[in-house]
Amino acid sequence: MECGCAASYMGPSLANTCGGGSFVLFMTLLDTFIRNRCDLSEVCSRVRPRIRPNLEYDFVVIGSGSGGSVAAGRLAEEKGWRVLLLEAGGEEPAGSQVPAMVVNYFGHPEMDWGYKTEPEPVACKENDEKRCEWIRGKVLGGCSVLNGMMYIRGTQRDFDNWAAAGNTGWSYNEVLPYFMKSEDNQEIGSLVDGKYHGEGGPLTTSRFPHQPELAEDILMAAQQVGYEVSEDLNGDRFTGFAITQTNNRNGTRVSSARAFVRPHRDNPNFHVMLNSTATKIMVEDLGGGRKRATGVKFVYNNKEYLVKVKNEVIVAGGAVNSPQLLMLSGVGPKEDLEKVGIKQVHNLPGVGKNLQNHVTFYLSFLMKKRKNFNDLDWANALEYILNREGPMSSTGMSQVTARLNSKFADPSGNNPDLQLFFGGYSANCASSGEVKALADPDNPTSPKHFTISPVVLHPKSVGYLTLRSSDPLDAPLIYGNYLTEPEDVATLVEGIRVSQRLAAAPRLKAKYGVEIDVESYGNCAEIHGYDTDDFWQCAVKYSTGPENHQAGTCKMGPSSDPKAVVNPELLVHGIDNIRVMDASIMPNLVSGNTAATVMMIAEKGVDMIKNKWLPNVTNRGSYDENQINNHKFLSKPFQFANNKSPYQQQQSEIIYRTAKFL
Numbered sequence: 001m002e003c004g005c006a007a008s009y010m011g012p013s014l015a016n017t018c019g020g021g022s023f024v025l026f027m028t029l030l031d032t033f034i035r036n037r038c039d040l041s042e043v044c045s046r047v048r049p050r051i052r053p054n055l056e057y058d059f060v061v062i063g064s065g066s067g068g069s070v071a072a073g074r075l076a077e078e079k080g081w082r083v084l085l086l087e088a089g090g091e092e093p094a095g096s097q098v099p100a101m102v103v104n105y106f107g108h109p110e111m112d113w114g115y116k117t118e119p120e121p122v123a124c125k126e127n128d129e130k131r132c133e134w135i136r137g138k139v140l141g142g143c144s145v146l147n148g149m150m151y152i153r154g155t156q157r158d159f160d161n162w163a164a165a166g167n168t169g170w171s172y173n174e175v176l177p178y179f180m181k182s183e184d185n186q187e188i189g190s191l192v193d194g195k196y197h198g199e200g201g202p203l204t205t206s207r208f209p210h211q212p213e214l215a216e217d218i219l220m221a222a223q224q225v226g227y228e229v230s231e232d233l234n235g236d237r238f239t240g241f242a243i244t245q246t247n248n249r250n251g252t253r254v255s256s257a258r259a260f261v262r263p264h265r266d267n268p269n270f271h272v273m274l275n276s277t278a279t280k281i282m283v284e285d286l287g288g289g290r291k292r293a294t295g296v297k298f299v300y301n302n303k304e305y306l307v308k309v310k311n312e313v314i315v316a317g318g319a320v321n322s323p324q325l326l327m328l329s330g331v332g333p334k335e336d337l338e339k340v341g342i343k344q345v346h347n348l349p350g351v352g353k354n355l356q357n358h359v360t361f362y363l364s365f366l367m368k369k370r371k372n373f374n375d376l377d378w379a380n381a382l383e384y385i386l387n388r389e390g391p392m393s394s395t396g397m398s399q400v401t402a403r404l405n406s407k408f409a410d411p412s413g414n415n416p417d418l419q420l421f422f423g424g425y426s427a428n429c430a431s432s433g434e435v436k437a438l439a440d441p442d443n444p445t446s447p448k449h450f451t452i453s454p455v456v457l458h459p460k461s462v463g464y465l466t467l468r469s470s471d472p473l474d475a476p477l478i479y480g481n482y483l484t485e486p487e488d489v490a491t492l493v494e495g496i497r498v499s500q501r502l503a504a505a506p507r508l509k510a511k512y513g514v515e516i517d518v519e520s521y522g523n524c525a526e527i528h529g530y531d532t533d534d535f536w537q538c539a540v541k542y543s544t545g546p547e548n549h550q551a552g553t554c555k556m557g558p559s560s561d562p563k564a565v566v567n568p569e570l571l572v573h574g575i576d577n578i579r580v581m582d583a584s585i586m587p588n589l590v591s592g593n594t595a596a597t598v599m600m601i602a603e604k605g606v607d608m609i610k611n612k613w614l615p616n617v618t619n620r621g622s623y624d625e626n627q628i629n630n631h632k633f634l635s636k637p638f639q640f641a642n643n644k645s646p647y648q649q650q651q652s653e654i655i656y657r658t659a660k661f662l
């Protein structure tokens with residue numbers, strides 16, 4: 001590597017991410033090229049992780065996903081603050097910087113928590129034991145390293161509803177400045193209006209450099225069947241079809257870690273510990289009804305550490321791990337803690353409840369007039385490596401979306417209840433790299449296909465999660481409860497009808513010969529007859545698509561709300577200095593993908609921290625490096641359940657997925 005710095009381990013290679021076998025040689029070569037492009041892998045500007053923490057920090061941030069990266073980076077801006085960021089996973093690989101490789105690391109044991117729900121009462125019937133599968137990033141950057149990069153905010157109505165529920169300060173007009181604060185939007189004045197977008201922030205937003213021809217044709221087809229096309233679903237109107245803005249800079253992924261954490265790598269007061277899993281927040285009873293966090297325990301390299309916290313702990317482990325960590329720390333519903341033998345420190349019945357997630361269904365369409373050529377070959381690999389252009393610089397059809405009002409939506413038109421996602425034209429795997437190689441050589445006449453997935457934006461079905469055991473490294477028990485409310489099933493079926501109407505538009509019929517790929521979904525066709533509403537109701541329960549937008553498990557709300565976990569300042573009710581800043585605080589899921597909203601939450605959260613603490617830090621001295629060698633805390637071996645580390649436990653379950661990534 002000739003980047004002018006020593007190369008450190010940058011996470012797993014692309015070599016085996018296409019299922020091994022004949023793919024390995026081409027994918028290994030491609031990975032080598034990508035790693036050696038210094039501007040792409042950013043090898044010299046990666047964080048320098050610590051191998052030991054200091055004794056005490058002013059702030060400890062737990063988790064470096066969309067929320068935690070923003071929180072840590074913004075706190076690190078204050079040079080006098082000693083900040084520790086703990087992340088359970090490792091560095092993000094060079095390969096995941098390439099937009100087209102978005103699906104390659106799904107299920108990878110080094111990068112994905114690989115959660116599964118408990119057997120579902122109604123949904124995911126085709127899966128083993130009816131468990132829905134969840135992709136969740138376990139890597140510096142969290143889900144922003146695995147996600148589809150779409151930059152979509154919630155609607156005005158979403159945030160005004162949050163405020164109306166007693167969350168003072170969270171109306172649309174009050175949160176808009178925090179969305180804009182993050183942004184370095186590349187399209188102001190051309191495609192979007194500066195009234196709604198920011199410039200000069202850490203997070204680049206722009207369209208991908210490349211769109212497949214079909215993307216433009218979908219927009220044309222949408223107009224043919226009566227929908228509007230929008231340049232900006234985050235502007236003054238929230239509905240319509242669009243090619244979305246994404247978090248990409250010149251055709252490379254901008255994860256939240258890349259945008260917010262890496263720029264502070266040279267700040268001596270900012271420490272990052274990778275492969276470090278927080279296991280408990282120590283909470284002290286101050287008497288008089290007041291409690292405060294005094295430290296954080298975590299496991300690194302099979303040893304347990306405890307660091308003291310002077311000011312605040314910021315929990316940002318995501319919608320699964322944040323409630324889990326609170327419960328492990330004795331903060332949660334009494335009966336749930338008792339069941340696994342954890343002593344309650346503070347009663348909060350809402351922890352782990354209110355689990356919300358969008359739900360979808362994947363419809364596959366054949367393009368009878370298009371041959372099924374592979375989308376990745378040497379020619380477009382070269383185009384990408386040299387110029388950051390071509391199919392590898394985008395996620396293919398996934399950059400197209402629509403936010404729509406179904407016939408069940410609020411008649412005001414201001415609260416869209418459906419989103420459409422698309423899939424296909426993904427340049428993510430090849431075995432030979434040969435140009436015009438067939439994607440499926442065993443079926444040379446099979447046509448190319450794409451997917452449309454309608455998404456229910458305001459699901460009524462709500463789940464919950466709770467501890468499986470008192471072992472902090474055990475996955476929690478997750479009850480998704482997808483589609484348990486009939487209204488969700490009806491909206492999803494309506495979404496299927498919208499998708500069918502779109503696919504039948506003259507533009508798609510004439511140019512591509514689009515036809516639905518007929519499937520029977522278990523015995524649904526046999527029982528109900530193909531394409532009846534009953535058939536689709538059966539199909540969505542059989543082949544359910546749990547989205548990747550889990551939220552709500554540490555719900556924000558006023559103290560009058562018995563289910564609220566944090567107050568509108570994001571402080572855990574009843575504890576002076578633990579804030580939560582991730583998807584778990586959403587009282588209600590927003591109408592769209594969730595990453596932009598999570599980053600906004602953390603921007604606003606850190607602003608509240610700065611308002612509270614900044615006057616006290618002006619004379620603080622800098623970090624004492626000598627303390628590092630005097631660490632006398634619990635650096636004792638940690639006993640993993642079954643004597644296996646989480647990495648070893650997951651290795652037997654590598655699942656590579658292909659379509660489910662928005």
Ligand SMILES: Cc1cc2nc3c(=O)[nH]c(=O)nc-3n(C[C@H](O)[C@H](O)[C@H](O)COP(=O)(O)OP(=O)(O)OC[C@H]3O[C@@H](n4cnc5c(N)ncnc54)[C@H](O)[C@@H]3O)c2cc1C
Binds near residue numbers: 144151
């Ligand atoms: C496959 C996929 C595609 C998606 N596509 C899009 C999209 O295109 N656009 C969009 O807006 N949204 C998308 N999303 C959703 C979006 O990425 C998430 O909602 C968002 O990133 C969640 O941010 P978070 O901070 O809440 O949690 P996460 O990003 O999950 O971050 C949590 C972090 O905390 C770490 N952690 C957890 N527990 C501990 C612990 N005990 N100690 C230390 N560290 C811990 C985790 O390893 C992780 O890095 C997608 C998500 C997925 C999974």
